[in-house]
Amino acid sequence: MRFKAAAFIVFASALALAGCKFVKTADKEKEAQSGAFDPDKLVAEMWQGKVLPYLEKRAAPLPEVLSATAADPDQAGGKYGYKARQGNAPWTFIARVDGVIVSEETKSRAGFVDVDVDGDTKADVRISIGPAIRGTALRDSLDFVDFNSFKNQIEWAQFGKSFNTHVNASLLEKLPREGIVGKTVKATGAYPLPAKGQLPQLVPATLAIGG
Amino acid sequence: MNITRRLITVGFAAVMAAGVAMPSFAADLIAIITPSHDNPFFKAEAVGAEAKAKELGYEALVLVHDDDANKQSQLIDTAIGRGAKAIILDNAGADASVAAVQKAKDAGIPSFLIDREINAAGVAVSQIVSNNYQGAQLGAEEFVRLMGEKGNYVELVGKESDTNAGIRSKGYHDVIDEYPDLKMVAQQSANWSQTEAYSKMETILQANPDIQGVIAGNDTMAMGAIAALQAAGKKDVIVVGFDGSNDVRDSIKAGGIKATVLQPAYAQAQLAVEQAHDFITSGKTPAEEKQLMDCVLINADNADKLETFALKD
Numbered sequence: 155m156r157f158k159a160a161a162f163i164v165f166a167s168a169l170a171l172a173g174c175k176f177v178k179t180a181d182k183e184k185e186a187q188s189g190a191f192d193p194d195k196l197v198a199e200m201w202q203g204k205v206l207p208y209l210e211k212r213a214a215p216l217p218e219v220l221s222a223t224a225a226d227p228d229q230a231g232g233k234y235g236y237k238a239r240q241g242n243a244p245w246t247f248i249a250r251v252d253g254v255i256v257s258e259e260t261k262s263r264a265g266f267v268d269v270d271v272d273g274d275t276k277a278d279v280r281i282s283i284g285p286a287i288r289g290t291a292l293r294d295s296l297d298f299v300d301f302n303s304f305k306n307q308i309e310w311a312q313f314g315k316s317f318n319t320h321v322n323a324s325l326l327e328k329l330p331r332e333g334i335v336g337k338t339v340k341a342t343g344a345y346p347l348p349a350k351g352q353l354p355q356l357v358p359a360t361l362a363i364g365g
Numbered sequence: 366m367n368i369t370r371r372l373i374t375v376g377f378a379a380v381m382a383a384g385v386a387m388p389s390f391a392a393d394l395i396a397i398i399t400p401s402h403d404n405p406f407f408k409a410e411a412v413g414a415e416a417k418a419k420e421l422g423y424e425a426l427v428l429v430h431d432d433d434a435n436k437q438s439q440l441i442d443t444a445i446g447r448g449a450k451a452i453i454l455d456n457a458g459a460d461a462s463v464a465a466v467q468k469a470k471d472a473g474i475p476s477f478l479i480d481r482e483i484n485a486a487g488v489a490v491s492q493i494v495s496n497n498y499q500g501a502q503l504g505a506e507e508f509v510r511l512m513g514e515k516g517n518y519v520e521l522v523g524k525e526s527d528t529n530a531g532i533r534s535k536g537y538h539d540v541i542d543e544y545p546d547l548k549m550v551a552q553q554s555a556n557w558s559q560t561e562a563y564s565k566m567e568t569i570l571q572a573n574p575d576i577q578g579v580i581a582g583n584d585t586m587a588m589g590a591i592a593a594l595q596a597a598g599k600k601d602v603i604v605v606g607f608d609g610s611n612d613v614r615d616s617i618k619a620g621g622i623k624a625t626v627l628q629p630a631y632a633q634a635q636l637a638v639e640q641a642h643d644f645i646t647s648g649k650t651p652a653e654e655k656q657l658m659d660c661v662l663i664n665a666d667n668a669d670k671l672e673t674f675a676l677k678d
Contacts, residue, residue: 238653238657239652239653240651240652240653240655240656240657241493241496241656241657241658241659242629242632242657242658242659243657243659244659262514263514263543263544264506264509285543286540286543286544288502288506288540289502290499300653301653301655301657302486302653302654302655305484306459306482306484307482307494307496307497307498307532307657308498308532308535310498310657311498311499311502311535311536311539315539
């Protein structure tokens with residue numbers, strides 16, 4: 155089975171290359187040598203070693219973050235979040251969610267689950283489950299990446315999108331989508347300061363749906 | 366040959382000396398250079414910068430380069446010649462403007478860029494850049510939502526020589542292309558122009574009468590598109606723009622255009638002048654050269670609060 159899948163990928167790659175079997179590797183090397191911008195690779199390289207440890211270390215339980223934010227968004231941002239030193243970006247908060255799925259949206263490609271974390275059966279947070287993920291919350295939560303080290307806003311934006319692509323491929327595509335309302339969920343992720351009256355929209359870096 | 370060179374050197378030194386001697390009467394001039402004020406967005410930038418400059422006690426020299434890099438170069442010369450203390454610039458091209466900003470720097474005049482960035486660091490003191498890509502994604506997400514994630518749509522693209530036209534288009538497609546049931550039936554440049562958008566839209570409608578949406582790279586093109594759609598009796602087509610102009614605000618309130626994205630033009634121009642003032646008076650530079658200004662989605666929920674490229678709280 156695994157062999158078949160592998161064979162299929164090789165075959166598909168060969169088709170895509172339209173007969174130039176060995177060019178792809180050579181091109182990749184050439185790209186690497188010339189330092190061509192490859193945001194997917196950048197994200198893949200920092201994910202396990204830097205991104206996940208940072209998020210796990212910074213993440214506080216969501217109810218704690220929400221009540222601190224309600225009291226004083228700027229103070230809460232400094233403690234539970236991050237924002238770029240310059241410009242006008244909002245705070246991006248980092249939180250750990252432990253709750254129950256109260257509703258789901260899986261018809262839209264920008265799918266999500268609404269989660270209750272305080273036991274009142276009302277949604278407290280909306281977790282993106284893809285495949286289309288809005289915004290750049292994961293990138294914006296990291297204090298070790300910076301727009302000024304990128305060539306321009308296109309590369310900075312592609313870098314942001316690559317976090318979503320990575321989460322989709324490594325985490326969200328494997329999630330069950332059927333009958334998940336009522337199940338427990340644990341997640342760690344980031345969300346930008348929501349507009350008044352709106353749920354925080356969390357992009358997960360880790361996510362597990364239980365029984 | 367040697368004599369010529371020496372003469373040029375002497376002449377140059379004389380000019381430099383004159384330049385150094387001059388500031389006694391031109392010490393408080395700030396040059397504000399933007400694209401044409403025909404687009405209210407650029408006018409708002411110039412007005413915002415000029416108001417802040419005057420508030421801080423400067424004289425303002427307001428100029429327009431009409432997106433012509435040669436003209437921009439001449440205007441930088443004018444600013445140098447007039448002994449400006451700083452230049453506030455919405456530039457005429459990410460690559461073409463680097464030399465012009467460098468020329469000002471070499472003459473000892475710091476530049477503070479607004480709206481558009483240049484492809485070089487360390488030449489301008491600051492680059493306060495509208496996050497066009499983030500804004501385009503906001504607009505596209507709203508467009509996708511309004512379209513119900515499906516249907517035929519048209520994209521009107523801005524002027525090709527302007528990097529923001531490409532950035533916005535890319536931001537739109539990075540969102541919209543994730544929805545396979547949304548089909549782009551036509552993509553044309555209307556060069557940021559309302560009249561051109563009107564005529565392009567008329568032509569597109571003849572070939573594609575069955576469209577449900579139009580996403581435009583700026584508000585003037587969105588205004589042209591909605592006028593053509595209304596003239597053709599198509600009142601249910603979703604139109605989304607970009608910039609946050611008062612014209613589009615009024616259209617949203619009247620149920621015409623559905624959404625746009627506000628670039629904080631007035632605020633970022635004022636911030637640039639404040640940073641210029643800090644630099645002139647105390648040599649203080651901002652912590653980061655490039656500063657990204659996020660855009661805000663405008664729709665029927667908040668259109669009331671929009672006035673001249675600023676959102677009231």
